[in-house]
Amino acid sequence: MSVRVGVIGVGYLGQHHARIFSGLEGVELAGVADSDIKRAEEISASYGCRAFNEYCDLIGAADALSIVTPTTTHYKVALECLMAGKDIFIEKPITQDLDEAKALVAAADSRGLILQVGHLERYNPAVAAAAGMIDEPRFLEAERLSPFLGRGTDVDVTLDLMIHDIDIILSIVKSPVKDFRATGETIMTGNIDVAKAWLEFENGCKALVTASRLSKEKKRKLKIFQRDSYLSVDYQTQEVGRYFKHGSDISYTVLKPEQREPLRDELKDFIHNVVTRKRPKVSGTEAAAALEIVLRVTALIKGTAA
Numbered sequence: 001m002s003v004r005v006g007v008i009g010v011g012y013l014g015q016h017h018a019r020i021f022s023g024l025e026g027v028e029l030a031g032v033a034d035s036d037i038k039r040a041e042e043i044s045a046s047y048g049c050r051a052f053n054e055y056c057d058l059i060g061a062a063d064a065l066s067i068v069t070p071t072t073t074h075y076k077v078a079l080e081c082l083m084a085g086k087d088i089f090i091e092k093p094i095t096q097d098l099d100e101a102k103a104l105v106a107a108a109d110s111r112g113l114i115l116q117v118g119h120l121e122r123y124n125p126a127v128a129a130a131a132g133m134i135d136e137p138r139f140l141e142a143e144r145l146s147p148f149l150g151r152g153t154d155v156d157v158t159l160d161l162m163i164h165d166i167d168i169i170l171s172i173v174k175s176p177v178k179d180f181r182a183t184g185e186t187i188m189t190g191n192i193d194v195a196k197a198w199l200e201f202e203n204g205c206k207a208l209v210t211a212s213r214l215s216k217e218k219k220r221k222l223k224i225f226q227r228d229s230y231l232s233v234d235y236q237t238q239e240v241g242r243y244f245k246h247g248s249d250i251s252y253t254v255l256k257p258e259q260r261e262p263l264r265d266e267l268k269d270f271i272h273n274v275v276t277r278k279r280p281k282v283s284g285t286e287a288a289a290a291l292e293i294v295l296r297v298t299a300l301i302k303g304t305a306a
């Protein structure tokens with residue numbers, strides 16, 4: 001039997017959710033909902049499903065919902081889906097507030113529902129390729145730079161972009177953060193547009209993370225420095241460079257895993273989790289952990305840290 005999936009919010013990213021779900025085996029795209037009905041109709045015509053103006057009307061027609069609305073709406077929409085007993089996929093960041101994230105986790109757990117969060121880079125083939133070569137990292141450096149596109153500006157760049165790298169770094173370092181420093185600035189949007197954070201972990205590892213939506217070029221890289229080697233992960237080319245000590249020289253190899261569409265793998269995994277009732281690798285708990293760090297960084301930049 002097919003899983004009936006509904007996509008709520010079919011703007012820039014939601015259209016790709018609709019495209020992918022419409023072609024996934026074992027899935028019936030039950031409908032798409034958007035507060036802009038013209039947009040919902042346009043996407044529904046492309047993928048042969050029903051269009052809804054009110055997402056509440058789509059909830060009843062689906063077994064699982066994918067929430068791809070602006071971040072500021074995630075909590076309200078997600079809570080309604082969970083209260084109706086539906087499994088959900090929410091795009092990152094889970095919410096803009098930690099208490100709201102925890103409330104969603106509790107609502108899902110108490111009902112035995114799947115809550116998966118769209119930390120897409122977990123499904124990047126370069127991240128998977130690097131995972132097998134990570135050995136006691138001591139220092140990580142992440143850069144996520146984007147030209148100004150006007151999207152995602154309802155929240156600070158820390159919540160929109162930096163959270164990707166914070167989630168990946170937490171999954172690699174696996175130690176609590178003990179100290180933070182951060183700086184950043186509001187330039188274009190009324191929210192933080194450029195940010196730098198310095199994290200120190202209890203196990204001694206350190207990380208420097210940069211995020212900007214005011215860059216000339218698009219760059220998404222993670223460097224992992226560890227004993228005898230360093231790895232350079234390029235999220236865009238999906239390649240990993242490995243520099244390692246070879247006698248008194250430094251050798252270099254590059255890994256080029258098979259190119260994949262991370263969003264397809266991520267949504268396929270969501271359906272697998274819905275069918276098998278398996279806990280997602282990025283559940284609400286992991287997403288809330290990344291959100292907590294990002295909110296502390298944001299508060300430091302804004303000078304509102306407790």
Ligand code: NAD
Nearest residue numbers: 009010011012013014034035036068069070071091092120
């Ligand atoms: P967008 O503005 O292009 O699209 C949002 C859509 O939601 C619009 O069509 C809008 O009309 C609709 N909408 C707004 N409120 C609604 C409501 N209450 N009910 C129904 N529809 C509503 O935004 P986007 O760039 O697609 O981003 C959406 C979400 O996806 C954000 O949370 C963002 O952080 C996330 N995102 C994640 C990634 C990633 O790499 N994982 C990339 C881009 C965006």
